[in-house]
Each structure stands twice: as C-alpha cells, then as structure tokens.
Amino acid sequence: MTTARTTAGATPALPPPHPRRWAGLAVLSASLLLVVMDMTVLNVALPEISADLRPDSVGLLWMVDVYSLVVSGLLVTAASLGDRWGRKRMLLTGFSIFGLASLGALVADSPNQVIALRALLGVGGAMIMPSTLSMIRQLFTDPRERATALGVWSTMAALGGALGPIVGGSLLEAFSWHSAFLVNVPVMVVAIGAGLWLLPESRNPRPGRWDAPGTVLSIVGMVALVYAIKHFGKDGLDDTGALGAAAVAAVALGWFVRRCLTRPDPMLDVRLFRGRAFTAGTLAAVTTSVAVAATMLLMAQWMQLVQGYSPLEAGLRLLPEAVGAAVLSPFAPAIAARIGTRTVLAGGLAVSGLGFLVIFFGPQPLAYPTVAVSLFLVGAGMGSLAIASAVIMAGAPPERSGSAAAIEETSYELGGALGVAVLGSVAAVVYRGDLTGSDLAPYGLTGGAAHDTRESLGGAIEAARQLGAAGAGLADRAREAFTGSLEWASAAGGALMLVTAAVIWLMTPKDLSVDNAHD
Incomplete structure (x- = not known):
C-alpha cells in the first residue's frame, strides 16, 4: 500500500x-x-x-x-x-x-x-x-x-x-x-x-448549507471583473463602463471573500491561500496565462498579416509550443522528484520567460525560425504547470478538491483576460508609437482615417489596399510597426515570468514535494 x-x-x-x-x-x-x-x-x-x-x-x-x-x-x-x-x-x-x-x-x-x-x-x-x-x-x-x-x-x-x-x-x-x-x-x-x-x-461528505447569496456575489463579481479587464484593455483606463464594472467587482468579490472567511462551510475555501505552496502554484498558473494569452494572439496575427500565412498554415507553425509542452509535461513529476519541486516550478517559468525574450533579442528582422525556437522554449517551460497543478490539488483535502480546481481554473481565466488587456495594451502603444501621424500624412491619411489605421494592423492593411499601388509603402511600414509591438510585448511577458520565477523560488518551501503541498 x-x-x-x-x-x-x-x-x-x-x-x-x-x-x-x-x-x-x-x-x-x-x-x-x-x-x-x-x-x-x-x-x-x-x-x-x-x-x-x-x-x-x-x-x-x-x-x-x-x-x-x-x-x-x-x-x-x-x-x-x-x-x-x-x-x-x-x-x-x-x-x-x-x-x-x-x-x-x-x-x-x-x-x-x-x-x-x-x-x-x-x-x-x-x-x-x-x-x-x-x-x-x-x-x-x-x-x-x-x-x-x-x-x-x-x-x-x-x-x-x-x-x-x-x-x-x-x-x-x-x-x-x-x-x-x-x-x-x-x-x-x-x-x-x-x-x-x-x-x-x-x-x-459534509457539504453544509448552500450559500445562495455567495453564489450571486461570485457570479456578479467575476463577470464584472472580467468585463472590466477586457474593456480597460480595449477602451482605456478612463472608460466609464469598465470603471463601473470594476467598482461592482470590488464590492461583490470583497463581500464574497468575507462570507467565505466567516462561514464554517464556505462556498470557496479561500483559506487554502494560507499555504505558501498552494499560493505559489496559483501564481505560476496566473503568470503563465498572462504571458501566453497575449503573445500567442499577437503571434497568430503576425504570422497571418505580416508573414502572409493562411489560418491553417499559421496554426501548424504554432505547433512547437505544444511539442515542447508535450515533451516536458509528462516527465515533470519525475524531474521534480530528482531535482526538487521548487526547482521545476520556478525553473519552468524561467525557461518560458527566456523563450519570450528570444523574440526580442533574436536576430533581426524577426523571422519564423526565431519564433519556432521561442515557441518550443515557452512550451517546454509550461511543463512546470503540471507541477503547479499537482501542488494546487495536493494542497486541498479531497472534500475541497472542487475549491482547488475552481481557484486554478479561475487563475487561468483571469490571467488570460489580464494578459490580453495589459500586454495587448503594451503592444498597441508600441504600434501606435511606431506608426505616427507624420508617417501617415504623406498618404493623405489624417483625422479619423489616420486613427483607424493606427488602431490595428488590419486597419492599416485595408487603408493601404484602398490606396492601391501608392499604399504599398504604408503596408510595409505598418507590418514593421506590428513586428516591433510583438517584440516588446514578448519582452514584457518574458520579464514578468522571470520576476515571478524569482518570487516563487523565494516563497516556495525548499523541501516541497507533491506529497506535502499543504505545508
């Protein structure tokens, strides 16, 4: 036994x-x-x-x-x-x-x-x-x-x-x-x-009474929070609707957490965060989702709108990330048993972070071979998420496995929304900074037309198409600006993962294993 x-x-x-x-x-x-x-x-x-x-x-x-x-x-x-x-x-x-x-x-x-x-x-x-x-x-x-x-x-x-x-x-x-x-x-x-x-x-076996007010608070709070994050990223920090949603989320989720802490049978066991290992595993899940969600979205656009690949061709060229994860994830527990769970958890984030930095520091101009290397390293580092999941699930007693699963899945959802909002905003700022009004004026694009062109690469390519042969230079300039935005967003994602790797290394118990993740 x-x-x-x-x-x-x-x-x-x-x-x-x-x-x-x-x-x-x-x-x-x-x-x-x-x-x-x-x-x-x-x-x-x-x-x-x-x-x-x-x-x-x-x-x-x-x-x-x-x-x-x-x-x-x-x-x-x-x-x-x-x-x-x-x-x-x-x-x-x-x-x-x-x-x-x-x-x-x-x-x-x-x-x-x-x-x-x-x-x-x-x-x-x-x-x-x-x-x-x-x-x-x-x-x-x-x-x-x-x-x-x-x-x-x-x-x-x-x-x-x-x-x-x-x-x-x-x-x-x-x-x-x-x-x-x-x-x-x-x-x-x-x-x-x-x-x-x-x-x-x-x-x-001991579920307790159902918390109907807690149910309403969790649904309202989470929907409002994700809505606010998405619209802050799309419409800016001064968007009235997003600000209102953020206020609703703060009140509802604050009230929800308070109920969970004061009830003997909480709907979500937020006390699990008292365990440093559990918190470290959740932090790894959030950070990975933040970096991956935004950069993968940008890479898919870069492959189709800059490199000219079809959706199917772009999908095939994203496979190195899955290959890296498939190679490392099943072996992560055995590696952790040999070199330590903390090392794999923090080290995996560091490897993924270095993978993102390859995009920024790699040979110029950016080409697919560099992206393929980056994707493989990101996927290989994501193998540590197997250990993060093991730590999260082992950190909860069997009767609270639903709470642990909900926290992990919520971490991925929030991380994805935050990634697209925050790193997507970084990319948008860089893109607009590299495609200024003075760059567009020679093409007769001013006012609203210039604004639409600077909002997205798709808008710039459509504007260039309408200009005919005279718009060829505009399309090339927009593609160059978008490539720069991908590089800077990848650098930001890589830096975030490296910093988080250091934090997790410091906060995770040295003798952590998947057997004692509740410590």
Missing part, C-alpha cells in the same frame, strides 16, 4: 487506487482537449461567421466575449455544486450541455443565436473544466501518480490550444462555419458513454 506524508510527519495508509483510474484519465483528458480546442476553433471561425451573419460591432464583441464571461462567472458555482451534487454528475451534465449547444449550430442563423450558443458552451465549459481536475484528485490517491496524471492533463490543455487553429482551418477549408460547432457532438456522445462506465461518483 502506498503512503503519503502528513503535516505531522505520520504516514497513514492512502485509500486504494481506483482500478480504472487511467482509463478514466483518458476520458477526462479527451474532454479537456476538446473544450480547449473548441475555444480556438471558434476564434478561427469568427471571421466566416461575421461574413455570413453580418453582426454589428456590439454583436461581434459579444460573440467574442460571452464565452469567457460565462465561464469565469460560473466556475466557482459549478465547482461548489459538484462538491455537493456529485462531481461525476456535474461533469456529465457539462458534457450534455456542451454537446447540445454545439448541435444547436444547425439552426443558428442570426448573431443573437450564435451568442446564445456561445453562452451555453460557456455553461458547459464551466462545468467540465474544474470537474476534470477534481475528478483526477479523487481518482488518483497516490500523490506521485496524481502528479503524472496532471502532467497528462496539462499536455492535453497545451495540445488543445495548438490544435484548435489547425482543426478549425481544416474544417473551414472544406465546410461552413457550422462545422466548428458540430465537430463537438460525436466526441461529447462518446465522452458521456465512457464517463458513465469508467468514472466513479464522489462528493463532499
């Missing part, structure tokens, strides 16, 4: 491992792969959806944002419900909603219907994502096996992000945009059948 250390140093026997735990992991990993992949598949499909349904600017904004708003708002509630109602039941319900929402694409013929489908997909995703983590916590009672399982889980998340544009590009070359939704349906049907057979049910 395997054993695990407790805080007092005792070695009580662990519960026996589930006999079908590895088959269950396959179901959980495949579902996560699809959910992550679906996010990027739909991003690739949005231009074709827009061309077909012609939404106005507000409708297009909601098509893009509604998924992340719903997911971020419901993560805490879904995880807490899973602890009480049953984690397997919550996961299978999420599969069902995700599949039915995808099937609804057959009848979607207006922007509002697509927005509704995206919102329903967000409901299903919020049920699925924390449930996969908490189910792994229940299936794998041995900490070292659990760390290996979470390495596989992390690999699937990285592969999903990389395969989404490839699958999306392939589908859109052969079929309509509806295929980006419908591809989910058969996978969800198989996942439901396999989950019913392979996954055990588990729940918190």
